[in-house]
Amino acid sequence: MVSQDLLDILRCPHCVRNGPQAGLLTLVKGTWLVCQDCQRKYPIRDDIPVMLIEEGDKWVQTAEENLPVPPPG
Numbered sequence: 001m002v003s004q005d006l007l008d009i010l011r012c013p014h015c016v017r018n019g020p021q022a023g024l025l026t027l028v029k030g031t032w033l034v035c036q037d038c039q040r041k042y043p044i045r046d047d048i049p050v051m052l053i054e055e056g057d058k059w060v061q062t063a064e065e066n067l068p069v070p071p072p073g
């Protein structure tokens with residue numbers, strides 16, 4: 001389980017440059033972090049959020065309900 005403290009400080013690496021309130025993430029299905037601004041989706045693998053823009057790019061067109069659990073490695 002990823003700690004709430006960590007989730008509170010994590011931001012989408014693509015959007016965070018737009019300001020401190022940009023790139024806020026929502027935890028989906030316990031294993032995905034979805035950017036509220038750009039809809040990039042970052043998997044949490046082995047309790048470690050993979051905050052890479054290229055990783056988020058892979059899932060930007062995937063609806064939240066279609067995200068695989070667990071995220072593919």
Ligand SMILES: [Zn+2]
Nearest residue numbers: 012015035038
């Ligand atoms: Zn974003």
